[in-house]
Structure formats: structure tokens, C-alpha cells
Amino acid sequence: MALSFDKALGIHQYTLGIRSQRAEVISSNIANADTPHYKARDVDFSAALQDAKTRQGGLAMAQSHEKHFDLKALTEQHVKYRIPNQPDTGDGNTVDIQQEKTAFMENAIEYQMSLGFLDRKFAGLKKALKGG
Numbered sequence: 001m002a003l004s005f006d007k008a009l010g011i012h013q014y015t016l017g018i019r020s021q022r023a024e025v026i027s028s029n030i031a032n033a034d035t036p037h038y039k040a041r042d043v044d045f046s047a048a049l050q051d052a053k054t055r056q057g058g059l060a061m062a063q064s065h066e067k068h069f070d071l072k073a074l075t076e077q078h079v080k081y082r083i084p085n086q087p088d089t090g091d092g093n094t095v096d097i098q099q100e101k102t103a104f105m106e107n108a109i110e111y112q113m114s115l116g117f118l119d120r121k122f123a124g125l126k127k128a129l130k131g132g
Contacts, residue, residue, distance in 0.1 A: 021079075
């Protein structure tokens with residue numbers, strides 16, 4: 001009987017990659033908090049997760065040349081501009097540093113939770129393979 005990682009690991013294998021990409025986007029927002037005309041962005045997590053679940057391999061790999069692979073992350077197409085919660089201060093920057101810090105911490109906690117879930121899944125698989 002073949003082992004299906006999609007069935008064994010569930011949704012958590014997809015959430016790690018998406019949360020990692022989201023951490024990069026939020027970090028970019030924080031780094032550009034004082035950059036004039038910078039527009040805050042975020043990952044549409046639910047759309048990225050739905051897209052990841054419908055694809056067989058998780059990440060899409062398109063061959064641009066017979067010897068090259070395009071390893072662009074799946075979630076790049078799900079990065080959207082964030083709607084600002086505060087009025088423009090005059091420089092065109094839409095980053096709310098408090099919102100970004102909160103989003104970053106929340107994302108980090110959810111990333112750790114996904115790691116914990118995967119750890120338990122792998123521990124269960126290891127136990128099943130060893131037979132006890």
C-alpha cells in the first residue's frame with residue numbers, strides 16, 4: 001500500500017509555505033514603513049491555501065527552458081495591497097507599523113502551530129512504520 005503524504009499530512013504541509021511567504025511580505029512592509037509612496041501588502045491566505053490544495057504538488061513548477069525550472073512560490077500571485085486603516089500622512093505610505101507588528105506576531109504563532117502539527121503527524125507516521 002502506497003503512502004499518500006497529502007492524506008497523511010493534511011493541510012499543514014501547505015500552510016507552512018504560505019505562512020513563510022506571508023512573513024516575508026510583512027517584513028518588507030515593516031522595513032519600508034518610512035519609504036514614501038510604499039504601499040503595504042499582504043498575502044490572501046485563504047485564496048493561497050485553496051489554490052495550494054487544488055494543485056497536486058503544492059508549488060507550481062513551470063519550465064521556461066528545457067534546463068531551467070521556475071521555482072516562483074505559489075503565493076506570489078496571492079500578494080495583494082492592503083487597505084489602509086489610517087488616513088494618508090502626506091507621503092503616500094500606507095504602512096501601519098502597529099498593524100504590521102501584530103500581523104507578523106500572529107503569523108509567527110500560526111507558523112509554529114503548523115510546525116507542531118506536522119511534527120506530531122511525522123511522529124505518528126514514524127511510530128506506525130516502526131510498528132509500535
